[in-house]
Amino acid sequence: MEYxxxxxxxxxxxxxxxxxxxxxxxxxxxAILQWLKEQSIEGILDMVPAFASxxxxxxxxxxxxxxxxxxxxxxxxxxxxxxxxxxxIIEIPVCxxxxxxxxxxxxxxxxxxxxxxxxxxxxxxxxxxxxLGFLPGFPYLGGLDETIHTPRLENPRLTIAAGSVGIGGSQxxxxxMASPGGWRLIGRTPLKTYDPQRQQPFIFGAGxxxxxxxxDESDYDNIYQAVLAGNYEVxxxxxxxxxxxx
Numbered sequence: 503m504e505y506x507x508x509x510x511x512x513x514x515x516x517x518x519x520x521x522x523x524x525x526x527x528x529x530x531x532x533a534i535l536q537w538l539k540e541q542s543i544e545g546i547l548d549m550v551p552a553f554a555s556x557x558x559x560x561x562x563x564x565x566x567x568x569x570x571x572x573x574x575x576x577x578x579x580x581x582x583x584x585x586x587x588x589x590x591i592i593e594i595p596v597c598x599x600x601x602x603x604x605x606x607x608x609x610x611x612x613x614x615x616x617x618x619x620x621x622x623x624x625x626x627x628x629x630x631x632x633x634l635g636f637l638p639g640f641p642y643l644g645g646l647d648e649t650i651h652t653p654r655l656e657n658p659r660l661t662i663a664a665g666s667v668g669i670g671g672s673q674x675x676x677x678x679m680a681s682p683g684g685w686r687l688i689g690r691t692p693l694k695t696y697d698p699q700r701q702q703p704f705i706f707g708a709g710x711x712x713x714x715x716x717x718d719e720s721d722y723d724n725i726y727q728a729v730l731a732g733n734y735e736v737x738x739x740x741x742x743x744x745x746x747x748x
Contacts, residue, residue: 505578507571513547514559515567517574521554523644528632531556532709537577545570551708552633553642591628591711591744593737594676596667597722598624598689605686609652609669621716623647624688628711628744629674639678639696639704643712645746646674658684665691667714676712692726693736705736711744 510516517534519527531551538546538558545565550557560570598621599606610617629643636642652669659682662668666677668685677683678696695705706712717725728734 507574509567510557513562514557515570517556517558517578519554523553523632525630525644527554528630528644528709534574534577535709541573543570543573552635589711589740589744590706591713591739591742592706593713593715593739594667594691594693594695595715595717595721595725596625596689596691597717597719598667600719602690602722603667603688605652605655605668606688609650609686609688612652613650615649620650620688623650624674625714625716627746628713631706631708631710631712633708634704637678637681637696638698641675641695641706641712643674646672648672652686654684655686658682662687663690665693665695667691690722692722692729693734694729713739713745 505517505519508516508518517531519530531554534556535549535551538549543565545561545563546558547561548557548559550559558570558574597603599617606617606620610620613620615623624647627645627647629641629645631641632644633642634640646669650669651672654670661680662677662683662685664677664679666683666687667689668675668677668683668687670685675685676691676695677685693705697703725734
C-alpha cells in the first residue's frame with residue numbers, strides 16, 4: 503500500500519495513504535495505532551486517525567524526527583494481518599421515526615421505500631467507524647446502503663438533540679451532543695455516546711463497528727433512565743462476524 507510521510511509543524515508528522523475511503527486503509531491505520539501503543543515509544547504524545555491518514559504528535563526533545571521516521575518506515579513495509587486488529591462491534595439501540603426521527607418519512611420517500619424498509623436496511627449491516635470528528639465522539643461511518651443515501655437539509659437545524667441518528671449523503675452517524683446540523687434525522691439512541699466526565703469519554707473509537715438495534719419508545723425510556731442512573735452497560739461484541747447487509 504502506497505503512502506507518504508509529511509512534516510506537520512515542528513513536532514508532528516502525517517502519514518497519508520491514497521485519498522479514498524477504503525476498509526483496507528482503515529485496517530492499516532488501526533494496526534499502526536495498535537503497534538505504536540504496544541511499543542510505548544517515549545516521546546509520542548498523541549495520535550489522531552482519519553479516513554486515509556494518521557497524525558502523530560511527538561516531543562522532539564525525547565524523540566527525534568529521524569528516529570520516528572525509521573521506525574514507521576519499518577512498520578509500514580510490513581503486511582497488516584487482520585489478526586493484529588481486535589474487532590469490536592458496539593450495539594447502539596435506536597428508536598426510529600416519530601419525534602426522534604422527524605426525517606424518516608423524507609428518507610423513505612426519497613428512496614421510494616416504506617419507513618419500515620428504510621429501518622430494515624439501516625439496521626441490516628454493521629458500520630465501520632473510519633474516524634471521529636466534527637464534534638467530540640461523532641463517528642464517520644462507512645457502508646450505508648446506497649438505496650437510502652439522502653441529501654442533507656438545505657437549511658441546517660440550529661439544534662439537534664444528543665443521540666440523534668442521521669443520514670447525510672452517503673453516510674450515517676450519531677450526534678454525540680446537542681449541536682447544529684444538516685443531516686436527515688431518522689432516530690435517536692438513549693445512550694450517552696460521549697461523556698467527558700467518564701474515565702473513557704467515548705464508548706467507541708475509530709476501527710470499531712457500530713450495529714444499530716431497533717427499540718420502541720418504552721425501551722428508549724427504560725434505557726435512558728438506566729443510563730442516567732449509571733446502571734446501563736453498553737453491549738460490546740467481539741469475535742462475531744461483521745454483517746454486510748447481504
